[in-house]
Amino acid sequence: MVDIDSGDGGREKGSRGASTPWEPIQMVFKRYFPEKVSDIKAQALRAASKKKPVVVRLTRGLVETYKICNPQFKYRGELNPKRYLTTPSVGVLNDGFDNVNSDLILAVNDDFCSSDSRQRYIVKDLLGHGTFGQVAKCWVPETNSFVAVKVIKNQPAYYQQALVEVSILTTLNKKYDPEDKHHIVRIYDYFLHQRHLCICFELLDMNLYELIKINQFRGLSLSIVQLFSKQILLGLALLKDAGIIHCDLKPENILLCTSVKPTEIKIIDFGSACMEDRTVYSYIQSRYYRSPEVLLGYQYTTAIDMWSFGCIVAELFLGLPLFPGVSEFDILRRMIEILGKQPPDYLLKEAKHTNKFFKCVGSVHNLGNGGNYGGLKSAYMALTEEEFEAREKKKPDIGKEYFRHKNLEEIVKGYPYKINLPEDDVAKETQIRLALIDFLRGLVEFDPAKRWSPFQAAKHPFITGEPFTCPYNPPPETPHVNVAQNIKVDHHPGGGHWFAAGLSPHVSGRTRIPMHNSPHFQMIPYSHANSYGSIGSYGSYNDGTLQGNSYGSYGETGNMFAYYSPVNHSGQYMPNKGGVPMLGTSPDARRRVMQYPHGGSLGTSPSAGNFAPLPLGTSPSQFTPPNTSNQFLAGSPGHHGPTSPVRNSSHGSPLGKMAAFSQFNRRKSVGYSGGSQSQDSSLSQAQGHGMDNFYQNDGYSGQFSGSPSQRQLDSGFQNRKQTQGCTSLSTGYPSHNISNSTLRSNMYNPSSTGPHLENPDTASLSVPDPGDWDPNYSDDLLLQEDSADESVVANAFSRGMQLGSTDASSSRRFNSNSSTPSSNPTTQRRYAPNQPFSQVEIGSPPSNDPHARFGQLMPGSQFTPHVSQNSPSRLGQQLPQRYNHGRPNAGRAMDRNHINAQLPPSNTNSGGQRSPRSSSFTNGVPWGGRRTNHHVPNVPSTSHGRMDYGSIA
Numbered sequence: 001m002v003d004i005d006s007g008d009g010g011r012e013k014g015s016r017g018a019s020t021p022w023e024p025i026q027m028v029f030k031r032y033f034p035e036k037v038s039d040i041k042a043q044a045l046r047a048a049s050k051k052k053p054v055v056v057r058l059t060r061g062l063v064e065t066y067k068i069c070n071p072q073f074k075y076r077g078e079l080n081p082k083r084y085l086t087t088p089s090v091g092v093l094n095d096g097f098d099n100v101n102s103d104l105i106l107a108v109n110d111d112f113c114s115s116d117s118r119q120r121y122i123v124k125d126l127l128g129h130g131t132f133g134q135v136a137k138c139w140v141p142e143t144n145s146f147v148a149v150k151v152i153k154n155q156p157a158y159y160q161q162a163l164v165e166v167s168i169l170t171t172l173n174k175k176y177d178p179e180d181k182h183h184i185v186r187i188y189d190y191f192l193h194q195r196h197l198c199i200c201f202e203l204l205d206m207n208l209y210e211l212i213k214i215n216q217f218r219g220l221s222l223s224i225v226q227l228f229s230k231q232i233l234l235g236l237a238l239l240k241d242a243g244i245i246h247c248d249l250k251p252e253n254i255l256l257c258t259s260v261k262p263t264e265i266k267i268i269d270f271g272s273a274c275m276e277d278r279t280v281y282s283y284i285q286s287r288y289y290r291s292p293e294v295l296l297g298y299q300y301t302t303a304i305d306m307w308s309f310g311c312i313v314a315e316l317f318l319g320l321p322l323f324p325g326v327s328e329f330d331i332l333r334r335m336i337e338i339l340g341k342q343p344p345d346y347l348l349k350e351a352k353h354t355n356k357f358f359k360c361v362g363s364v365h366n367l368g369n370g371g372n373y374g375g376l377k378s379a380y381m382a383l384t385e386e387e388f389e390a391r392e393k394k395k396p397d398i399g400k401e402y403f404r405h406k407n408l409e410e411i412v413k414g415y416p417y418k419i420n421l422p423e424d425d426v427a428k429e430t431q432i433r434l435a436l437i438d439f440l441r442g443l444v445e446f447d448p449a450k451r452w453s454p455f456q457a458a459k460h461p462f463i464t465g466e467p468f469t470c471p472y473n474p475p476p477e478t479p480h481v482n483v484a485q486n487i488k489v490d491h492h493p494g495g496g497h498w499f500a501a502g503l504s505p506h507v508s509g510r511t512r513i514p515m516h517n518s519p520h521f522q523m524i525p526y527s528h529a530n531s532y533g534s535i536g537s538y539g540s541y542n543d544g545t546l547q548g549n550s551y552g553s554y555g556e557t558g559n560m561f562a563y564y565s566p567v568n569h570s571g572q573y574m575p576n577k578g579g580v581p582m583l584g585t586s587p588d589a590r591r592r593v594m595q596y597p598h599g600g601s602l603g604t605s606p607s608a609g610n611f612a613p614l615p616l617g618t619s620p621s622q623f624t625p626p627n628t629s630n631q632f633l634a635g636s637p638g639h640h641g642p643t644s645p646v647r648n649s650s651h652g653s654p655l656g657k658m659a660a661f662s663q664f665n666r667r668k669s670v671g672y673s674g675g676s677q678s679q680d681s682s683l684s685q686a687q688g689h690g691m692d693n694f695y696q697n698d699g700y701s702g703q704f705s706g707s708p709s710q711r712q713l714d715s716g717f718q719n720r721k722q723t724q725g726c727t728s729l730s731t732g733y734p735s736h737n738i739s740n741s742t743l744r745s746n747m748y749n750p751s752s753t754g755p756h757l758e759n760p761d762t763a764s765l766s767v768p769d770p771g772d773w774d775p776n777y778s779d780d781l782l783l784q785e786d787s788a789d790e791s792v793v794a795n796a797f798s799r800g801m802q803l804g805s806t807d808a809s810s811s812r813r814f815n816s817n818s819s820t821p822s823s824n825p826t827t828q829r830r831y832a833p834n835q836p837f838s839q840v841e842i843g844s845p846p847s848n849d850p851h852a853r854f855g856q857l858m859p860g861s862q863f864t865p866h867v868s869q870n871s872p873s874r875l876g877q878q879l880p881q882r883y884n885h886g887r888p889n890a891g892r893a894m895d896r897n898h899i900n901a902q903l904p905p906s907n908t909n910s911g912g913q914r915s916p917r918s919s920s921f922t923n924g925v926p927w928g929g930r931r932t933n934h935h936v937p938n939v940p941s942t943s944h945g946r947m948d949y950g951s952i953a
C-alpha cells in the first residue's frame, strides 16, 4: 500500500524489512496536493466526491486523479484484469473457454457476435443462471439497447433442449402473438459462440419471486395480484391456443417488464415446454407448483399450467408458497389438507404412482371416517407417514408448517390485513378475498377435467373485478379451433416432447449411433419421418409454403417426433415465404434427407463441428438409466435458478430437466402413453357478466385477434360498464391499469412503523443484503450510486417501495380471525415473519450431468468426448475426465448460426432495470442497494435456493 499522504515519497513500508524499506526507483506519481490544485476539474471532482459513499469517493474519477498526478498516465482498458461473471471462472473444458459445469466463462465486455445478423452483443452483467446456463445482460452497440442473452451450457442435451425453447418461442412470438400482447417474452436472435448456443431475449426485470422477497415475503396487494393474474392468464390462453404446455410455471419464470408503462409481467423459460398432444416427460414442473396429475403420474395437459398458476396466485397474495412441500409425499399431504379433498378416483385408478401415496381400501370408502375430507367417498386413502415409511422403507420428508390455518379458506381469510386499513376497506377486501378463494378453488382443483381453463378463469370476478356474490360458475370452454389455418396438421400419435424430437447437433460425417444401440432405449428406428414439426396441437408449422418435414425425428414405436430448427446446414436462417421460420427441419437434416428423402427444406445444426452427435432421435433420456433418477437429482445444481425454492429438489421439475428424461424412460418402460386429456370443463352455465369497467383502458382492446379464446378473453375484458360495485372497489381494488405509482403504493413500506409479528416467536428481522440474494449484485454497483449514502437510499427506497399490504402508514392488515379486525390490534400482523425453509435441498454438489454415462454406455460412441464433467456420476460412479475437443481453429469462433435478429429499437430498453435498485417501482429513486433497517428472521445469507421463506404461522 502506498501511503501518499505520509510525505515519505510513497515508500512502501516494511516490504523489505523494517530497516531497509522499499523505495521506488523512480517516482511515477507525484504527490497530490489538493489545496494547490487549481484545476477546475479536480475541484469539481472533489466536490462531487464529497457527497458519495466512501467506496465511490475512493474509486470514481480514479483515472482523472491519476492524470492529475501524472500527466503521462494513459488509461488502457485492455490492460484491466478481466472481471469474471461466471463462477467458477477456471477454464477446464472446451479448451479453457468453459468451466467445470460446461458454462462459458463470461467476463464483462466479452463480445458475442451473430455471424449472420452481424449483431454484436457486449456482455455487461450477469442476470441469472439456471439449469441451462447463464443469462447475461448485453449491450447492443448498433441500437444502443440492452438485451438478455442466455448462454446455454456446452452439452448436447442442453443445446438440444434450448433449441426447443427457440422453436417454441419463435413460433409463439411470430405466429401467435405478433403484436406482443400476451405477456410472453420476446426472442430476438440466436447464434453460436464458442460452441455455446446463445439465445437473445428482450431484457426484463426482476422475477416475481424476487419481488416477493424484497417485499420480505409478505403478500402483494390484491390489486397487484389481480393485475398479474390477468396478464399471466393472457399468456396461458395463448399457450392453450397453441397447444403448448409451459411445464415450469413458477414465480421465478415470471419477470417484470418495466420498460413499458405501466409495468407488466412476462412469462419466460420455455425450455421445459412441450406440445399438449405430445407429452412425453412425466418428470416436470417445479415441486411447489407441481400439479397432482404430474405428481401422481397421470396424463397431463395444459391444465397443469393452470394448477401452477393457482399456486402462484396464492403465493403472490400470501407471500409464501401454498404447498411448500419438501418431498412429493409432503406436498400431496399439504394439498389434501389445504384443499380438504383428494384427487378423483378415476385419476388415482389410472395414475402410475398412486401406490406410492395411497392405499386402495377396496370398494368405495368414506374418507370422512378418517380425515376431514368432506365425506368424499373414495376407493383410495392417502397413506399416513407410518404407512409410507413401511412401504418405502424410509421416513417421508416433511417440511415445517407455514400457515396457522389448515385449509384454503381460513388461510386466505386469516391472512393479516394491512395495518390501519379503514373498516370500509377491510370490508371490501374481505369480499375480494372471498372472490380470491373461489378463484383459487377453480385453479387448484384436483380434477384436471374440472380445473378452469384460462378463458374460464379470466371471466372470474376476481379477474374482472365484478362484485363476487356467489360461487363462480364458469362458462363452458369452447372447443379448440385451429386458429392458424395455414398450419398443416400432423397428428401422428406418439409424438413427443420437442426435446425428444431427436435434435441432433450433428457432426457431418461422423457415425450416427442408432437409438437401439442404447441399452436404455430400445426402439424401432426411423420407420417413417413424416411427422411435421408441429407447434401446438393443431398444426405443423410450415405455413403451407414450405414442406417442413421433420428430420429431427424421434420415434416411439415407429412414430417420428419433430422439432423446428430455424437454421439450415450452413447456419443460414430459413424463413419461409410467410416470413415464419419453417418448422420441422433438423440440425441433422443433411443426414436424414438421405435416409428419408421426402423432405422439403432442411435445416442442419448450427453446431456442426462443435458437438459430438447424438444418435438420431436420441434424447438425453436415453442416457438416464431408468432407475437412477434420484441419484441424478440429488446432486444436481437444479433446474431452478439461484432463487428457486425447488432447486436441487428431489423431484424438482426437469431438474436439470434431465430428471424428466429418466421419467420418460420409466414411463416408456411401463408402456405409458401420454396423451392429451380434455380439460374442457364439464361445468357449464356462465355466470352473468357484463359489469366492470376495470379494463376499459387497459390496452387490451382489440388485441386478441389471433384466436377464439383470445377473442373471448378480449370480450371478457372489454365492454364492461362502470358499476357501483366496481367503483366501490376502486380504493381497495384499484383499476387494472395500475401505474407504477399504484404499484408503489401497494408495496410494503419497510419504513412503516409498528410492524407486527404474526408469529411472536420469530427472531429479529433483517432484510437480506442484496449481495446475498440478488444475482446481479456486485459491489461495483455501488459506483453507480448517485444519491448520498446508503441510509438515504434505503429510506428513499422505503418511501417508494410499498409492495405489500402491511404499510403501516396507510393501512394495517388484521388477522381476520377477529370479526372486527380493526378493533383487535393484538391480531394485527406485525410482520410476515420469515423463517428458513428446510435446507434439505441446498448445497448438493452438481451432478446433473446428463451424459455422465455416455462413455460407459456407449464406449464407441461419439458421445465419449462429451462425457464427463467432473461431477459425480448419476450412477454413483466416478466419471471419466471429459475429453478436450481440441482447440477451436480460428474459424470456429465464427461458427455461429442465427436467426434474423429483431433487436429492439434503441430506446426500448436502456437496461439496468434488472435489479430492484433501479426498479421503476422505486419512484425514480434508485435502489440504493444495500440494507434497510428491516429485519427478516433467519434469512440465510445466500443467493442459492429458496429455503428462506418466512412463516406466517
Ligand SMILES: Nc1ncnc2c1ncn2[C@@H]1O[C@H](COP(=O)(O)OP(=O)(O)OP(=O)(O)O)[C@@H](O)[C@H]1O
Pocket: 127, 128, 129, 130, 131, 132, 133, 135, 148, 150, 185, 201, 202, 203, 204, 205, 207, 252, 253, 255, 268, 269, 270, 271, 638, 639, 640, 641, 914
Ligand atoms: N429476458 C430476461 N431478462 C432478464 N433476466 C432474465 C431473462 N431471462 C432469464 N433471466 C434471468 O435468468 C434466470 C435464468 O433464466 P431461465 O429460467 O430462462 O434459465 P434456465 O436455465 O432455463 O433456468 P431454470 O433452471 O429455471 O430452467 C431467470 O431466473 C432470470 O432471473
